[in-house]
């Protein structure tokens with residue numbers, strides 16, 4: 257098969273309602289409820305990725321200048337691993353979950369409460385440009401596993417990937433159950449006028465807000481995986497500044513920093529700044545012995561618009577470039593660049609860089625650093641830190657760049673305006689699943705549960721309350737009161753807090769007693 261991608265072609269607007277309706281129709285056949293069917297789709301996706309590997313690697317090169325190393329590690333092989341992991345665990349995820357104590361009070365245990373895992377239905381997955389394979393197909397793995405049908409909308413900014421994705425999905429997966437609509441805003445708008453059971457959007461906060469507003473009109477649930485201005489904190493306690501520099505530089509070199517989780521700025525104790533900059537330069541030299549431009553590993557910026565957006569941040573800064581700074585529009589090349597700034601209003605602090613540039617902001621105290629970070633973005637997607645409790649974020653890595661997001665089986669998602677919902681690992685299955693609580697009331701129990709019927713009987717209610725009500729162990733000021741019950745429990749439990757603790761204590765006492773009474 258040729259490796260050059262077919263020329264980009266947007267899907268005809270009039271075809272979109274049919275594509276959506278076909279996916280809904282396929283869901284209504286109930287075939288997706290069959291777990292073997294889902295597994296077959298996941299296996300087919302795995303092999304499609306393997307078979308289309310040369311095409312995808314070349315497409316990532318042509319769309320983003322992505323090296324084949326990253327194309328495999330973070331895109332093609334990443335999704336293949338996702339398929340394998342899901343195949344290994346799907347049987348346990350789909351099982352009904354029996355509900356017992358503490359969810360169901362003992363008095364209701366006869367009702368056989370359980371949670372059934374049902375597919376949400378037909379979902380729309382909209383992807384961004386920076387990891388065009390991974391960020392479109394990993395949500396699809398979750399959707400297939402959960403038993404949904406899906407329509408995918410890749411980013412039009414990575415046209416070669418978009419065209420190969422369409423080919424591999426539509427040729428290899430169940431026809432009509434999984435389709436790809438290619439295009440930009442008009443096509444996404446056409447998709448948004450269709451009814452979906454969930455929309456899974458990855459992209460900018462600005463477009464995320466448009467999607468969420470549109471979805472709200474039909475009360476369609478959405479997952480939003482958005483961006484953020486992510487801070488890194490380096491305090492005096494930093495044990496190894498050279499390592500911090502190297503690891504933070506990594507966050508700005510993978511995919512040329514076009515990573516939603518990479519740091520936008522580094523808040524650093526002012527005394528550490530000169531050494532940190534020196535270490536950054538050392539790490540840079542290590543990673544790019546012949547300069548970044550000559551490196552086969554560094555991606556390019558996706559297009560001229562984004563190149564100029566990033567360039568403008570550098571043009572407008574009042575700060576000082578302390579590492580990098582070279583740009584070449586003809587190659588869409590921007591060198592990994594660090595800028596020393598001294599104002600939160602600096603262009604380098606105000607925008608999400610989403611490129612290989614970041615700022616270094618010296619601070620006097622940790623409090624000052626936290627104030628700045630909260631001012632710039634209170635709920636960023638990521639945070640790199642020693643101060644987990646002081647500030648929230650979607651995820652966080654201690655002692656490194658975005659490592660919390662570099663493992664495909666742990667939950668990943670934003671908080672507040674950096675995203676709603678999470679996926680990866682089991683969270684991907686959960687994201688497309690309806691957890692349906694089922695109760696089953698046995699006919700023979702009718703007499704036991706008749707209290708609910710009219711005419712109401714207060715005596716029966718009082719009896720039920722005596723059986724089910726728990727009296728509080730706290731007073732009106734919220735203080736825990738150690739009443740009679742507490743002391744009885746304490747006495748009979750020999751101070752143990754759980755039944756197991758009490759049992760073990762009694763065992764020790766009885767053994768000691770036995771040994772004492774049987775001593776020679």
Ligand SMILES: NC(=O)c1ccc[n+]([C@@H]2O[C@H](COP(=O)([O-])OP(=O)(O)OC[C@H]3O[C@@H](n4cnc5c(N)ncnc54)[C@H](O)[C@@H]3O)[C@@H](O)[C@H]2O)c1
Nearest residue numbers: 383384385410411440441444459460463481482483484516
């Ligand atoms: N949290 C995450 O997992 C994650 C991952 C990657 C990127 N991001 C964020 O995404 C952004 C960069 O990606 P991007 O530029 O592709 O995002 P984007 O929001 O511009 O585009 C995302 C998708 O939305 C579509 N779109 C664009 N404008 C639209 C509109 N007006 N109406 C409807 N649809 C529209 C695009 O065609 C594309 O498929 C950054 O902010 C980055 O932080 C987040």
Ligand SMILES: CC1=C(/C=C/C(C)=C/C=C/C(C)=C/C=C/C=C(C)/C=C/C=C(C)/C=C/C=C(\C)C=O)C(C)(C)CCC1
Nearest residue numbers: 329330334386387390391510514515516517661662663668
């Ligand atoms: C091999 C042995 C061992 C362990 C080795 C270890 C721990 C190796 C670690 C390898 C590392 C650090 C790999 C790094 C991978 C980075 C990845 C995959 C980055 C992914 C980026 C992604 C997914 C980006 C996403 C972007 C998003 C969401 C938004 O834009 C030992 C030590 C156990 C001993 C035996 C041998």
